[in-house]
Amino acid sequence: MNTKENFGYTKGQLSILVLLRVLIGWHFLYEGIVKVLNPNWSSLGYLMDSQGFLSGFFHSLASNPNVLQVVDYLNMYGLLAIGLGLILGCFTQIATIAGMVLLALYYLSHIPFVGASYALPTDGSYLWVDKTLIELVALAVLFVLPTGRHIGLDRFIFGKNAD
Amino acid sequence: MEKENQHNHPAKLGRRDVLKGLATLPVLGILGYGVWKKERYTNLKNKELSLELDLGYEPPMLHPIPPPKDSRTIRLGIIGYGGRGEHLVRAAGFAHPSVIDEWKKGAKENKNDKRYEDYLAQEDLNVVLAGVCDVFTVRSKRAMEASANIHREGTDGKMGTPAKVYKNYKELLADPDIDAVIIATPDHWHAQMAMDAARAGKHVYVEKGMTKTVEEAFALRKTVEETGIVFQLGHQGRQTESYAKAREVIQKNILGKINLIEVCTNRNDPNGAWVYDIHPEASPQTIDWEQFLGPAPKVPFSLERFFRWRCWWDYGTGLSGDLLTHEYDAMNQILELGIPYSAVASGGIYFYKDGRDVPDVFQAVYEYPDRDFTLMYSATLASDRQRGKVIMGHDGYMEVSDNLMVYADPESTRYRNLIDKGTIKPENPIFTYIPGRKNVDAVASATEQYFAKRGLLYTYRGGKRYDTTYLHIKEWIDCIRAGIQPSCNIQQGFQEAITAHMATIALRENRKVYWDKDKEKVV
Numbered sequence: 001m002n003t004k005e006n007f008g009y010t011k012g013q014l015s016i017l018v019l020l021r022v023l024i025g026w027h028f029l030y031e032g033i034v035k036v037l038n039p040n041w042s043s044l045g046y047l048m049d050s051q052g053f054l055s056g057f058f059h060s061l062a063s064n065p066n067v068l069q070v071v072d073y074l075n076m077y078g079l080l081a082i083g084l085g086l087i088l089g090c091f092t093q094i095a096t097i098a099g100m101v102l103l104a105l106y107y108l109s110h111i112p113f114v115g116a117s118y119a120l121p122t123d124g125s126y127l128w129v130d131k132t133l134i135e136l137v138a139l140a141v142l143f144v145l146p147t148g149r150h151i152g153l154d155r156f157i158f159g160k161n162a163d
Numbered sequence: 164m165e166k167e168n169q170h171n172h173p174a175k176l177g178r179r180d181v182l183k184g185l186a187t188l189p190v191l192g193i194l195g196y197g198v199w200k201k202e203r204y205t206n207l208k209n210k211e212l213s214l215e216l217d218l219g220y221e222p223p224m225l226h227p228i229p230p231p232k233d234s235r236t237i238r239l240g241i242i243g244y245g246g247r248g249e250h251l252v253r254a255a256g257f258a259h260p261s262v263i264d265e266w267k268k269g270a271k272e273n274k275n276d277k278r279y280e281d282y283l284a285q286e287d288l289n290v291v292l293a294g295v296c297d298v299f300t301v302r303s304k305r306a307m308e309a310s311a312n313i314h315r316e317g318t319d320g321k322m323g324t325p326a327k328v329y330k331n332y333k334e335l336l337a338d339p340d341i342d343a344v345i346i347a348t349p350d351h352w353h354a355q356m357a358m359d360a361a362r363a364g365k366h367v368y369v370e371k372g373m374t375k376t377v378e379e380a381f382a383l384r385k386t387v388e389e390t391g392i393v394f395q396l397g398h399q400g401r402q403t404e405s406y407a408k409a410r411e412v413i414q415k416n417i418l419g420k421i422n423l424i425e426v427c428t429n430r431n432d433p434n435g436a437w438v439y440d441i442h443p444e445a446s447p448q449t450i451d452w453e454q455f456l457g458p459a460p461k462v463p464f465s466l467e468r469f470f471r472w473r474c475w476w477d478y479g480t481g482l483s484g485d486l487l488t489h490e491y492d493a494m495n496q497i498l499e500l501g502i503p504y505s506a507v508a509s510g511g512i513y514f515y516k517d518g519r520d521v522p523d524v525f526q527a528v529y530e531y532p533d534r535d536f537t538l539m540y541s542a543t544l545a546s547d548r549q550r551g552k553v554i555m556g557h558d559g560y561m562e563v564s565d566n567l568m569v570y571a572d573p574e575s576t577r578y579r580n581l582i583d584k585g586t587i588k589p590e591n592p593i594f595t596y597i598p599g600r601k602n603v604d605a606v607a608s609a610t611e612q613y614f615a616k617r618g619l620l621y622t623y624r625g626g627k628r629y630d631t632t633y634l635h636i637k638e639w640i641d642c643i644r645a646g647i648q649p650s651c652n653i654q655q656g657f658q659e660a661i662t663a664h665m666a667t668i669a670l671r672e673n674r675k676v677y678w679d680k681d682k683e684k685v686v
Contacts, residue, residue, distance in 0.1 A: 018186075018187065022187050022190050025190075026190065026194060029194060030194065030198070033198055037202070038608065040600055040608075040611060041608075045611070059275060060274055060275070063274055063275040063277075064274075084191075087187050087190050087191060087194075088187060088188065088191070089184075089187060150183060151183050151184075151186045151187060152184065152186075152187060153184055153185070155180060155183060155184040156176070156180075156184050160180065160183075
């Protein structure tokens, strides 16, 4: 294994990291596409469903139609852009940070704390830790172990030396 | 290659660079293909479904009203300014200043409190509240204060000319400067006042239950027809969009042969159980007890009877007149029920043993043999478990609330093919109507349905938020100007009253009650 060629990653490590990046990118991109394709999609219900110590903030986002519209657009196109960035390895680090910010907001609005109950049924059992939080930490892994300049368009944008 | 690594920007891109740079690009192709396939599948299924159902998502037509013939200001009178009377007058545009104060305070403390904002957004109906009458002086004074609040301001705001206060409702009706009256007294006064008003040439908005007795229902219908006044009965459910949409679902026979309709009332708080507050200033000095009693039996002054009149048969019409009527009117609007063939009823005073003689748990079952279905009403004032309104047919059932959800029956004959093909999944609605939603031919997603069921959708956006009571008053006013009858007119009201009375008689006389439709007689 040529460590220099692979930025110090083994071929296996690099492959897994890129796979993780692409899969998370897929998830973001598809969530974005679904929202853009649905003319009725709005973050309203989700925001109003928020519980916990930040729920007041999320409810206030929902209560103002202008703010809500901005939130809706940021979600739709934010998800789309982050998804594309992660899959293509294009401005990967920025996309990773943005993705973490979005996921942190999702997590904080719907923390599975003791006594929480949300409108949407979950696909499993969660206490404090849910898949949103895990996805967030997975993005953090990708941030500290970047791959965009190796496998990705960042190779053309920033050059292929270490990120 | 090794050397190039030292540069920030590679001067030359090798084949390897291009391959590595674009290595993940095919993923987009796969995702794109998947999205295309899924869209095609969903569109195909939706198309199959919409072809089968032929139902639109556009907002339904409510009661159509031609343009006004006369645009002069209409001068209103209010008779009975209790809780409901105050709400009706407020809906007409005259909120008591103290209510505005409370709303303003609420909005200041909580940005989400939109009561004042919504109220200001309500269109001005070009009416004045010119006369008020209540047998309790505290209330008539309060009504007068509300009437002057023409700028919809708080106690520190600029007031207009207050309404004239009448001690007796007959004086109010005799005033030529009143064009129309809202009657929100206890039920035992409804018919008499409405008839007196009609004979005095005033248009009438009267609260439900329309009359206290069967005889009164006939008499009032006759008077309204003879005088030709514009008459509206206070079932504001007539303004609920989803009911009008439900009517469309029925007309298109989506549910197949309907056999059972289930409607309910579930309340569990003293106010909902008619234990209304007793005002501290209430006394024989401030209440005209004789006028309150009117046609009712003479009994000594009683604060309980005055404020909590629904608890006594002497004044109210029980669960039947108070709440069954709303449910019945919703179904009558959707299904054109008319008066049932027969009624049985039962119930008792099981929770509020506070001296009342009107049951707090009540069931009524109506038969419609001509239509081959039963309408079942069930009510309790001491359990809040919501049971909803359901119309059940052989091919499907429909849950009616502010939203509408239509489901196919798993054993349906009509939808057998589509169920087998997987186009219809019986556990998911085949049609959802959520008012205010941008209903552009899209089936509501599962997420939307979850949020809609919890009332978390479209509270602030889309279809503007309206008070249905305001819309119902507005319809009456618009009809007065256009010279037509409103949606809950005397014919509808007559059906409502007779239907409710049949159940009350069945309960109180403990027998099965029939409607002889040829002789128009309750037997």
